[in-house]
Amino acid sequence: MNLGSGVSLLVYFKLLLTVIVWGMSFVATKVLIPNIEPLSIVFCRTLFGALIMLALLRKRQVSLRIPLNSLPWFILFGFMAVYMHQWVQAYALYTSKASTATWIVATAPVFIAILGRFLLKEKFSFLKVTGIFLSFFGVLMVVSEGDIASALKNGLRSTGDIIILVTSFNWALFSVISRFFLNKHKDIPQIVVIFYTVLFGLILTSLSMPLKGDFKDVLKVMYDLRLFIAISFLGIFSTGFAYAFWYDALDVLEASKVGAFMYIQPLIGMVTAFLILGEPMGLSLFIGGGLILSGVYLVNRF
Numbered sequence: 001m002n003l004g005s006g007v008s009l010l011v012y013f014k015l016l017l018t019v020i021v022w023g024m025s026f027v028a029t030k031v032l033i034p035n036i037e038p039l040s041i042v043f044c045r046t047l048f049g050a051l052i053m054l055a056l057l058r059k060r061q062v063s064l065r066i067p068l069n070s071l072p073w074f075i076l077f078g079f080m081a082v083y084m085h086q087w088v089q090a091y092a093l094y095t096s097k098a099s100t101a102t103w104i105v106a107t108a109p110v111f112i113a114i115l116g117r118f119l120l121k122e123k124f125s126f127l128k129v130t131g132i133f134l135s136f137f138g139v140l141m142v143v144s145e146g147d148i149a150s151a152l153k154n155g156l157r158s159t160g161d162i163i164i165l166v167t168s169f170n171w172a173l174f175s176v177i178s179r180f181f182l183n184k185h186k187d188i189p190q191i192v193v194i195f196y197t198v199l200f201g202l203i204l205t206s207l208s209m210p211l212k213g214d215f216k217d218v219l220k221v222m223y224d225l226r227l228f229i230a231i232s233f234l235g236i237f238s239t240g241f242a243y244a245f246w247y248d249a250l251d252v253l254e255a256s257k258v259g260a261f262m263y264i265q266p267l268i269g270m271v272t273a274f275l276i277l278g279e280p281m282g283l284s285l286f287i288g289g290g291l292i293l294s295g296v297y298l299v300n301r302f
Helices: 005-032 038-059 068-092 098-119 126-143 148-154 159-184 190-212 216-223 225-252 255-277 283-301
Strands: none
Touching: 005 068, 005 098, 005 225, 005 255, 038 068, 038 190, 038 216, 038 225, 068 159, 068 190, 098 126, 098 159, 098 255, 098 283, 126 283, 159 190, 190 225, 216 225, 225 255, 255 283
16 A cells, blocks of 8 residues: 555554553553552453444444354453453562563564464574574573573572563464464454454453452542553553554554564663663663564564
């Protein structure tokens, strides 16, 4: 599609805004964690996000009709990408730093490549394998704060970091499975798939709230301005508008160009964690982060 310069700039601006918002999402969650149960965070976030996405889809007159045989898929997606993924990530942030977490989740493309090799029989080049090793060495550098020898001998300092790494693998698995689904259901727009993923994630979260969450947390959010801003940011922007902007970009730009913007996300997360939470930006974070991004680049490029 041949776009005018004004439209192109708008698309790039929305794309940049999206990765900035996603980069700041761990910081917003970290602000909420001492005050609200992890599952309650997911409930509020998905509730706001689903309402925003529904309003956007209605405004754009996008059909929400889906074949009944796709419902089990959306339940699975809601469980993997929302209910389990966001809940476990929020729980991990009790002990994991936001700046560390944002670097660890950047490894998702590496896990996608590994799964593609074993599940889809995709070929591995030497440079792709090199990228995988670079990324995981970078993760080790980040989570050990530069003391790799001690981490290998005594284990990691934070169980939250291990949990975040597991959620990165879970996201990669979701990405591979959802790609398989989209290839079989090309008549369903990707943004509709994401909407139903969020919706079923909200349903599953709602059903679990009496057991693992606390509906009183919703009232707590409403009466505390700081908490309300944080949860609104996660729901309205990180879950609602961000996904819409992301798929707007995918409609008019090459996937490789859109994906390149993801390299900015962990940098935003690290800087925001420093400014808002006071988390240190040590040399190991820069070196480890650089290794992760270099590895992800090699995996995506070759």
